[in-house]
Amino acid sequence: MKTRTFAALYSGIIFIALYLGSQIWPEQFALGFPALVDPIGFLKKFDYRGIIAGLGGLGLVLLLEWKLVGWERCGIKKALKASASTKRDIVTCLAYVFGIWNLIGYGATLGASFYLGKFIAQDHNFKILAAIPGDFPKAVATIFVAGFFEYWAHRWSHTFKPLWALHKYHHTATEMSVFSAHRNNPFSGPVMAVITTIPYSYLGGTLASFAWIGAIRIILDYVIHSEVQSSWGWVGRWLLVSPNAHRVHHSAHPKHFNSNFGFFLIFWDRVFGTYNGDTHVKEFGAPDKVFNQTSLTEEMAESLYRAFRPSRSD
Numbered sequence: 001m002k003t004r005t006f007a008a009l010y011s012g013i014i015f016i017a018l019y020l021g022s023q024i025w026p027e028q029f030a031l032g033f034p035a036l037v038d039p040i041g042f043l044k045k046f047d048y049r050g051i052i053a054g055l056g057g058l059g060l061v062l063l064l065e066w067k068l069v070g071w072e073r074c075g076i077k078k079a080l081k082a083s084a085s086t087k088r089d090i091v092t093c094l095a096y097v098f099g100i101w102n103l104i105g106y107g108a109t110l111g112a113s114f115y116l117g118k119f120i121a122q123d124h125n126f127k128i129l130a131a132i133p134g135d136f137p138k139a140v141a142t143i144f145v146a147g148f149f150e151y152w153a154h155r156w157s158h159t160f161k162p163l164w165a166l167h168k169y170h171h172t173a174t175e176m177s178v179f180s181a182h183r184n185n186p187f188s189g190p191v192m193a194v195i196t197t198i199p200y201s202y203l204g205g206t207l208a209s210f211a212w213i214g215a216i217r218i219i220l221d222y223v224i225h226s227e228v229q230s231s232w233g234w235v236g237r238w239l240l241v242s243p244n245a246h247r248v249h250h251s252a253h254p255k256h257f258n259s260n261f262g263f264f265l266i267f268w269d270r271v272f273g274t275y276n277g278d279t280h281v282k283e284f285g286a287p288d289k290v291f292n293q294t295s296l297t298e299e300m301a302e303s304l305y306r307a308f309r310p311s312r313s314d
Contacts (some may be wrong), residue, residue, distance in 0.1 A: 019261055054097035054218075061178050061222040073227045075178040084292045085172070085285075096182035105190035129204040146200055146213050147265035152197035152270035155261045155274070163191060165306035169299065172291035176247060182220040185303045217255060217264045231278040241266045244278035252283040 027244040055141050066074040078086050095101045129145065138288045157167040166188040173180045174224040200210060236242030249260040259276030262269050269275040 019282060019312075038313055041213075051098055058093070058097060058222060059243050061219065061226060065178060065226045065228055069176065069227045069229075075226060078175070078177050079179070083175065085174040086177055086179065086298055088292065089173060089183045091290040092184060093179040093182040095186070098143045098182070101179070101182070101184065101186040104186040105193070115162070125202050125204045127204040130218075142205060143208050143213060144265065144267070145203060145205060145260065146196070146210060148268055149196040149200050150192075150263045151261050151265070151272070153192050154263060155258075155272075156195065157188070157192070158258050158261070162307045163188075166191065166303055167305045168286055168288070168306075169291065171250060171286040172288055173250070174291075174292065175221065176225055176227065176284055177248060178222045178226045180225040181218075183298055187304055220264050236266065236278060238270060239267055240264060242278055244280065247281040247284070248276050248278060251281045252287070253281070254284050256281070 009206055062075050066076055071077055079090055082090060092101070129138060129142055132141050158162040166185045167175070169185045170180075170183050170188075173183050194226065197210060220241070224241055224243045224244065228243050229247070230242060231237065231244045232242040236245060241264055245260050245262075245266055248256045251257075256276055259274050260266065260289055266275060291299050294302075
């Protein structure tokens with residue numbers, strides 16, 4: 001099947017997924033059927049707090065980056081004079097912030113990642129995290145457990161071909177920017193959520209705690225994809241993912257491939273032997289003749305097509 005034909009089918013899949021997502025998570029459906037059917041009623045009940053918080057976090061990191069690296073290298077200037085890669089970063093980032101990517105993901109899985117995690121967390125788990133005495137020890141344990149599952153989800157998305165076919169799109173960014181943090185195929189989100197949320201819930205982690213960890217990680221995600229280049233000393237070498245360590249993860253050089261998988265904790269890379277330093281990297285991207293060359297829809301469709309035909313993904 002040719003890519004353009006699949007792109008048309010992909011658009012139809014997204015249309016259906018958006019509708020299903022609007023039914024599963026109507027209060028976050030910013031652009032879609034409820035707004036078209038009953039725009040006044042929709043505006044009255046719509047909860048904008050998530051979007052405001054998302055835009056606020058994005059704007060805060062963009063201003064911080066401008067202050068730290070100067071105008072010539074900051075993401076705001078990159079947005080004003082955007083390359084083909086950065087244009088895609090901006091579109092996918094805003095799609096995430098406005099909740100569109102999450103809605104597509106929930107729709108595509110019929111809310112499985114959300115409802116299964118919620119079901120397990122309520123009654124069917126080992127309650128190990130809940131049994132830890134004291135709020136601070138419990139919070140620390142929760143962060144490390146969540147980081148453990150996110151580490152393995154990310155690592156598998158590089159080593160298991162169908163998952164890599166979806167995740168590779170994130171790595172086709174040829175320059176790093178704050179907007180690159182959410183350069184993803186919308187269908188990769190629910191896959192990652194299933195791998196991380198369900199086992200986390202089995203250990204007694206709540207969706208609320210996973211959400212606040214996610215909120216912290218989103219801000220860190222913006223920072224480590226920015227032009228702020230720092231190793232953060234021993235903290236970046238042993239605990240948190242630093243911008244330099246994540247730049248190594250995005251490096252175009254083969255010696256850096258499949259390393260530094262931590263989303264916000266570099267600790268698990270140390271434990272499992274995938275830490276690859278925090279050297280200064282200048283060239284980024286996973287070489288591919290399709291991405292950054294055609295339309296965004298065709299590229300997303302190609303990414304999904306390769307997930308079902310993993311032999312097409314290198």
